[in-house]
Amino acid sequence: MSSAPHPSLLLDLRGTPCPLNFIRARLALEGLEPGSWLQLDLDRGEAQEQVSSGLRQQGHAVQEAPHPEAEQGAIRLLVCRHGA
Template sequence: MNSIDPPQGTDNATSNLADAHLDLRGTPCPINFVRTKLRLEQMSPGSLLEVWLDEGEPIEQVPDSLKMEGYELEALNEQDGFFSLLVRRPTKKS
């Protein structure tokens, strides 16, 4: 994975519902949260982002941080060695 330009497409996504995919496996906290939030801000309101996160601190911290920022978590699925998080950008700011 190129640390400057993380994947933006859904080519290797585990969900065909997502509008975009972000592979953050191997990315430490809080950088993985910052990259997730930046990607969501680039997306259209109502869009769905699939984020791949490592177990441990990333999966413990990122979902809670996103909820505190007002993002809607749609699903969290354990895959083979990582977690797939589906998060939706709200249609309007609260």
Template sequence: MSKPTGSTINQTPDAQLDLRGTPCPINFVRTKLRLEQMTPGSLLEVWLDPGEPIEQVPDSLAMAGYPIEALDDRKGYFALRVRRPQVSA
């Protein structure tokens, strides 16, 4: 039996967003809008196509201040886990 590795050990996403077939930069915009609707600290799993989407979206989210928790290759698409930051006091 294999053990999970990295930050995927005990984190179940609070929501999923399937953006396969969605072009850049629409996939980034939709991901960011969905994160803004979620509770601070929530985890979103986004399904992205290989190529430009997986090359651009994680970097764009990180630059916008969203922590990337995991990126899994799932044969034909990628599952990106990104967290909505906690609100600072």
């Protein structure tokens, strides 16, 4: 993508354990219109892998974005809700 998407909703799930972080992300996406973006802040590692993998399996587009606290173990994902 040439320009960064503008998220409709920001969700900070750092410190939230698996699978609760995935469930909260999925519920947040259900409240958005198809094509809308969700910004997710997560812990690196298992949380990042489980949430991004699960959301992709559900058909959502997931991309990484720079996080201002990356050196502290945070990751930012931008998720586009699927649907027509």
